[in-house]
Amino acid sequence: MNYFDYKYSFPLEAGATLPGFRLAYTTFGTLNEERSNVIWICHALTGNADPTDWWNGMVGPGRYYDPAQWFVVCANILGSCYGSTGPLSINPETDEPFYHDFPAITIRDIVNTLDLLRQELGIDRIHTCLGGSVGGQQAVEWGILKPGLIENLILIATNAVHSPWGIAFNESQRMAIEADPTWTERRPDAGAVGMKAARSIALLSYRNYDTYGFTQALDNNEQLDNYKAAGYQRYQGEKLVSRFNAFTYWTLSKVMDSHNVGRNRGSILKALEQIKARTLVVGIRSDVLFPPAEQQFLARHIPNAVYEEIDSLYGHDGFLIEFRPLTQIIRKWMGAEKIGEKVLTT
Numbered sequence: 001m002n003y004f005d006y007k008y009s010f011p012l013e014a015g016a017t018l019p020g021f022r023l024a025y026t027t028f029g030t031l032n033e034e035r036s037n038v039i040w041i042c043h044a045l046t047g048n049a050d051p052t053d054w055w056n057g058m059v060g061p062g063r064y065y066d067p068a069q070w071f072v073v074c075a076n077i078l079g080s081c082y083g084s085t086g087p088l089s090i091n092p093e094t095d096e097p098f099y100h101d102f103p104a105i106t107i108r109d110i111v112n113t114l115d116l117l118r119q120e121l122g123i124d125r126i127h128t129c130l131g132g133s134v135g136g137q138q139a140v141e142w143g144i145l146k147p148g149l150i151e152n153l154i155l156i157a158t159n160a161v162h163s164p165w166g167i168a169f170n171e172s173q174r175m176a177i178e179a180d181p182t183w184t185e186r187r188p189d190a191g192a193v194g195m196k197a198a199r200s201i202a203l204l205s206y207r208n209y210d211t212y213g214f215t216q217a218l219d220n221n222e223q224l225d226n227y228k229a230a231g232y233q234r235y236q237g238e239k240l241v242s243r244f245n246a247f248t249y250w251t252l253s254k255v256m257d258s259h260n261v262g263r264n265r266g267s268i269l270k271a272l273e274q275i276k277a278r279t280l281v282v283g284i285r286s287d288v289l290f291p292p293a294e295q296q297f298l299a300r301h302i303p304n305a306v307y308e309e310i311d312s313l314y315g316h317d318g319f320l321i322e323f324r325p326l327t328q329i330i331r332k333w334m335g336a337e338k339i340g341e342k343v344l345t346t
């Protein structure tokens with residue numbers, strides 16, 4: 001793991017200022033002489049800086065993004081808890097962790113920190129920037145913020161503005177955290193029980209009716225309790241608690257809520273029109289959180305974007321699982337002769 005320490009005050013979009021920040025990041029492969037082989041991967045809500053961990057079907061030896069050919073960069077985002085500055089970091093003004101005092105941050109702030117890291121690494125063009133979900137929110141924002149920097153933009157299961165539906169899911173999760181009586185305490189595991197319930201709520205939006213029907217089917221007709229689906233929800237909550245914290249969860253859920261590429265840019269359409277990168281947008285047919293209509297909207301309004309759709313039993317989380325169709329679509333698009341052709345599959 002590498003660290004980038006930015007030692008200057010960093011004004012945030014919502015008004016507060018961070019007294020500097022740290023980003024944890026990984027790189028794989030070698031930057032070529034022309035500095036033209038950069039693949040920048042933006043991670044999703046609870047991801048980290050190591051895509052060979054959570055996207056191992058896309059990145060690694062023999063994968064589409066093979067470090068033998070590409071220089072792959074991924075940074076843990078501001079506000080997260082895998083090495084970058086977040087609510088559990090020490091606030092230099094108090095010498096104590098920020099906890100509830102961590103300031104409100106936005107996707108645009110996160111992208112500005114990524115861009116500072118990019119400059120530090122001496123990268124002046126990104127061959128491909130890609131991400132799914134919150135990762136895609138960063139990628140589209142970066143494409144607007146720095147037109148001309150990114151040559152190829154791949155936006156998967158993401159949107160231009162977070163939907164009222166998505167915000168409602170996030171608020172329900174924050175309500176679960178607030179209902180935990182420990183949430184007001186200043187300790188790293190405050191709100192952990194609430195976060196378990198929050199993850200359980202979130203899972204309903206990351207999967208769908210069919211996912212549960214297929215993977216958590218009733219054992220028999222005689223059952224009165226102890227259903228598999230119930231055990232699964234609890235297990236997933238426990239699993240997140242073992243690797244995450246409620247402060248970060250809260251902060252990043254707010255980051256999703258405020259994602260809106262149109263803010264202070266006239267309109268969402270005007271913002272999307274600024275993108276110069278050749279763009280591929282991928283939707284997942286069974287995604288109930290970021291439904292395909294959101295990606296079709298992106299593809300309609302980003303100049304020369306191509307839209308593709310994949311199937312997945314997993315719904316929204318399909319972007320973390322469906323490596324084969326994703327690779328096929330990216331390979332086809334990268335090799336596409338007719339750049340600018342719009343393929344809208346409904």
Ligand SMILES: CC(=O)SCCNC(=O)CCNC(=O)[C@H](O)C(C)(C)COP(=O)(O)OP(=O)(O)OC[C@H]1O[C@@H](n2cnc3c(N)ncnc32)[C@H](O)[C@@H]1OP(=O)(O)O
Nearest residue numbers: 046047048053054216228229231232233235243317320321
């Ligand atoms: C530092 C870090 O660890 S970062 C971890 C990396 N994670 C990220 O980057 C976030 C993105 N990743 C994810 O969100 C997820 O890992 C996904 C979407 C890719 C896959 O989700 P998973 O939880 O692995 O898959 P799935 O939903 O099928 O659940 C399988 C798990 O549930 C358990 N499970 C399944 N059914 C049940 C049940 N009825 N009762 C109890 N447990 C169950 C399985 O045993 C399995 O457990 P395991 O994860 O300990 O092996």
Ligand SMILES: N[C@@H](CCO)C(=O)O
Nearest residue numbers: 044045046047133317
């Ligand atoms: N399952 C994803 C969230 C959906 O984007 C994560 O935990 O990061």
